Amino acid sequence: MSSNVRPETMERITTKALADAFIEEQIAAVRAQVGDKKVLLALSGGVDSSVVAALLIKAIGKQLVCVHVNHGLMRKGESEDVIKIFGQEMDANLIYVDATDRFLGLLAGVSDPETKRKIIGKEFIEVFAEEARKLEDVTFLAQGTIYPDILESVKAAEGKKAVKSHHNVGGLPEDLKFELVEPVKLLFKDEVRVVGEALGLPHAMVYRQPFPGPGLGVRCLGAITRDRLHALREADAILRDEFDKCGLAEKVWQYFIAVPDIKSVGVKDDSRYEGWPAIIRAVNTKDAMTATIEEIPYAVLHKIVARITAEVEGINRVLFDLTPKPTGTIEWE
Numbered sequence: 001m002s003s004n005v006r007p008e009t010m011e012r013i014t015t016k017a018l019a020d021a022f023i024e025e026q027i028a029a030v031r032a033q034v035g036d037k038k039v040l041l042a043l044s045g046g047v048d049s050s051v052v053a054a055l056l057i058k059a060i061g062k063q064l065v066c067v068h069v070n071h072g073l074m075r076k077g078e079s080e081d082v083i084k085i086f087g088q089e090m091d092a093n094l095i096y097v098d099a100t101d102r103f104l105g106l107l108a109g110v111s112d113p114e115t116k117r118k119i120i121g122k123e124f125i126e127v128f129a130e131e132a133r134k135l136e137d138v139t140f141l142a143q144g145t146i147y148p149d150i151l152e153s154v155k156a157a158e159g160k161k162a163v164k165s166h167h168n169v170g171g172l173p174e175d176l177k178f179e180l181v182e183p184v185k186l187l188f189k190d191e192v193r194v195v196g197e198a199l200g201l202p203h204a205m206v207y208r209q210p211f212p213g214p215g216l217g218v219r220c221l222g223a224i225t226r227d228r229l230h231a232l233r234e235a236d237a238i239l240r241d242e243f244d245k246c247g248l249a250e251k252v253w254q255y256f257i258a259v260p261d262i263k264s265v266g267v268k269d270d271s272r273y274e275g276w277p278a279i280i281r282a283v284n285t286k287d288a289m290t291a292t293i294e295e296i297p298y299a300v301l302h303k304i305v306a307r308i309t310a311e312v313e314g315i316n317r318v319l320f321d322l323t324p325k326p327t328g329t330i331e332w333e
């Protein structure tokens with residue numbers, strides 16, 4: 001599948017049977033393309049890279065080398081899930097790199113959102129390239145490119161302006177030249193999910209809400225500190241847990257916590273307690289260009305507030321962001 005244009009006759013993949021047929025077709029195509037050579041993949045644990053990994057493990061087994069870079073800005077439990085699902089259950093050839101100290105070191109004191117994005121994107125490529133250089137006989141690079149990415153780059157080439165620099169992985173350095181393997185590049189997101197389930201990936205992974213490449217880095221607002229990042233990660237895990245329990249996780253397109261770099265005066269155990277506010281964002285959208293606010297039952301909000309303020313060190317208030325897009329973007333940075 002080398003063309004970047006989806007044929008009008010291509011049937012939409014909506015059922016397991018159609019997904020199975022697609023998988024068989026791609027397994028044959030990938031085997032024909034790569035032969036006995038090795039294929040490298042940056043496996044973030046997001047839907048697209050996970051589906052590509054599962055597909056390639058099926059097609060070429062240990063010829064696929066997955067590299068998971070933990071930039072220290074993942075959500076709670078995410079890197080552990082990648083190791084468990086791919087490293088253990090699927091027995092993939094997985095290289096795990098904990099680069100937390102490198103990323104947080106470079107980000108220390110940096111408060112401008114676009115500068116933070118650029119540092120994270122550049123360092124990600126650097127860490128990934130270092131791992132790639134250590135390997136021998138790797139000729140191919142697999143990517144979780146999907147059809148909307150191709151349509152986006154066409155728009156970008158036409159000079160349309162973006163509000164934020166959303167690129168996560170730009171080009172690799174000159175010395176690393178690979179041929180691309182992009183088995184899902186003609187699929188829309190809903191089709192990638194159907195294929196992912198047919199490949200046996202967990203429902204929670206395949207239907208995961210979108211998560212930006214710079215991760216919690218653009219939710220720990222301003223200059224990132226380890227203590228505030230930790231508080232954000234814990235508060236976000238509570239929000240996700242409560243949304244899972246009450247069924248909102250299936251209804252809300254994206255939901256998360258942002259923690260700004262401000263403190264307010266509060267009280268805990270009869271003493272003054274200065275802490276950060278945790279801001280809840282829960283939005284619905286079709287294409288992320290505009291977004292509306294999901295109505296969250298008060299009982300759920302009260303539970304979340306009670307848990308976050310009781311369980312998370314450093315947070316003394318919880319706010320709910322009622323701003324649609326526009327004027328607010330979905331992320332705060």
Ligand code: XMP
Binds near residue numbers: 163167212214328
């Ligand atoms: P905004 O904040 O622009 O977000 O309304 C729209 C969607 O894009 C995601 N987002 C990003 N995704 N890298 C990404 O991969 C980024 O730098 C980035 N910034 C925002 C955001 O989570 C939302 O789904």
